[in-house]
Amino acid sequence: MKSVAEICSDLIRFDTTNPGSGERPAAEYVATLLADAGMEPVVFESAPKRTTVVTRIDGDSPDALLIHGHLDVVPADPSEWAMHPFSGEIVDDCVYGRGAVDMKGSCAMTLATVLGMAERGERPKRDLVLAFLADEEATGDYGSRHAVGEHRELFDGVSEAISESGGFSVTSGEHRVYPIAVGERGxxxxxxxxxxxxxxxxxxxxxxxxxxxxxxxxxxxxxxxxxxxxxxxxxxxxxxxxxxxxxxxxxxxxxxxxxxxxxxxxxxxxxxxxxxxxxxxxxxxxxxxxxxxxxxxxxxxxxxxxxxxxxxxxxxxxxxxxxxxxxxxDAPGAPYPSAFFDELAGALMAEDPKARPVPYVMAGGTDAKSFARIGIKGYGFAPLMLRPDLDYFGMFHGKDERVPVEGLEFGTRVLTRLLTAA
Incomplete structure (x- = not known):
């Protein structure tokens, strides 16, 4: 099985700039990984090459959890980068490239988690729905909005969702804080x-x-x-x-x-x-x-x-x-305090004893807005342990975007614990 860093590098090498030529090659790559592991991905397009992949994994409870991520990225000017933004190079134990943080790194963690579970024969404690979406970096018309409008049945039974912009570490002095998003601005x-x-x-x-x-x-x-x-x-x-x-x-x-x-x-x-x-x-x-x-x-x-x-x-x-x-x-929100927030916090603290999870509201927006339309409560939770010198917020849509390999491995362990722990 490929490592999480290798999957991240592979995804970055697909130029899925939005606007651009679309997400199809990256979506086909994702669908192939899932199918080779015995899953049954559903692949659909809202327009030529604007491609989304969704799959469901049976768990011990039909109350399903959605993990969603987007395959598109914002433009990147190669002349402004230390290395080509679509090279996916691993240098100084970091995966470089457009989307490393936003959010092909998170998609790689999701894939590495479920592929590892499949390889070990582990069953999730609740049904899982995975969605790898087009068009988040625009309005979502070709991605999440299309998915909830035209393929609503793929999300039956989903009560909660996790996705980007939460669960990352912010280190200040001796403090390692992990914000978990419970809402977004409209x-x-x-x-x-x-x-x-x-x-x-x-x-x-x-x-x-x-x-x-x-x-x-x-x-x-x-x-x-x-x-x-x-x-x-x-x-x-x-x-x-x-x-x-x-x-x-x-x-x-x-x-x-x-x-x-x-x-x-x-x-x-x-x-x-x-x-x-x-x-x-x-x-x-x-x-x-x-x-x-x-x-x-x-x-x-x-x-x-x-x-x-x-x-x-x-x-x-x-x-x-x-x-x-x-x-x-609209500005969506998720329940806080809540038992599910405590689950997310517990998975972080189990892997990092110094973790201090806190609630957080995103300044921007994600595909959680679309899923909120069909009653799914979204939390920002793409766990990463980051080096103190990395400007996480600055790398969103910035140059020399990169994510530490050890951070991706940490996130994969947290997600595995979240999805399988009793």
Whole structure:
């Protein structure tokens, strides 16, 4: 059987850049590994080469657990990397390449876990559904949304799910903290349009939509969103105070996040809504005032705060700018505290006696949003023990993305314990 590092390297070598040529080669590789181990993978496409693989493994309980991951990755410019981003090279005991962290490394851990169980003849304690999905790095229309909409029966009996962006170690001094995600901020990707009066660029402007939109974007970008503490984030902050022995001052959370360093990153982007202008498009000639100007804004809002978020956005945009959604997704949450959270925490602590699991809310989003639509409670749990010098958050969509081999091996042991321990 291939090692988890070898599987990770193999997956990275498939260029599944989104947008790009699709996920099919990587999906076929995954399906072959599963089929060779005696499983019966279901392979389907939402569009040519936009390929997803799903399989079910019978366990001792029909109450099923879903483990999902995505096979697509964001673009990578080889000129900015120390080695080619799709080489999958193993250097200094790390697997390098686009997707090592986000999230082919996690997919490799899942595969190594179930392939190892099959080789040893071990049966999971509950039914398992594995999903290797297309299109997470966009809207999920070709991946998770298609899967839950057109292949709902593959997820029958699933009550909970685990996936990316949780279960990784954050080391600060003597403390090794493992955040387990119990929620995500919602997504509001918006296209903004300002209409005006076209005319010659030399004349006094009658109603210049470029200026109108620029002023609106400036208001959005400079707005200071108020702190809104949701219960899981409040619990995280309390836990961090207890772990470090110094309570966190709730009236100075930005300063406290800076003081806590790596630990502060666990709540810095999760205590308020955000809206970042990301794209601009206006005009076609320097001496012509266009009749329209457009922009895109990446909006994120905390659970339960969608209405408040959109009200503020509308006030900031003003009456001359309209908005429409490119993508609108709710902010999903999973029960906390809960028996399943305790199971996840227990698997970590069994493999790392110094582990301090804490609840966590993701600043961004995952395919958990799609599965929440069909009632599946998603937790961020892709366990990794990381070296203290590795900037885990910085490697998401960054250059020289890499994951330690020993971290992948640790994660495989944690997942095996989670899936098989009585």
């Amino acid at each position: 997504t509001a990707w918006m296209k903004l349009t300002a209409h005006g009066v076209a005319g010659h660029g030399s004349r006094p402007p009658a109603d210049n939509p470029v200026a109108t939109l620029a002023h609106a974007l400036s208001r959005v970008a400079s707005y200071e969103w108020p702190v809104r503490l949701t219960p899981p984030v409040a619990a995280l902050i309390k836990d961090l105070g207890e772990i470090t022995g110094q309570p966190v001052d709730l009236d100075r959370l930005d300063a406290e996040a800076a003081r806590l360093g790596a630990l502060g990153h666990l709540f810095k982007g999760q205590i308020r809504n955000s809206a970042n202008p990301t794209m601009l498009d206006a005009g076609y000639k320097v001496n012509v005032v266009p009749s329209t100007a457009e922009a895109h804004v990446d909006g994120r809002y905390l659970p339960g705060l969608q209405e408040e978020f959109l009200d503020v956005i509308d006030d900031l945009l003003g009456p001359k700018v309209t908005r429409e959604f490119v993508n609108l997704e």
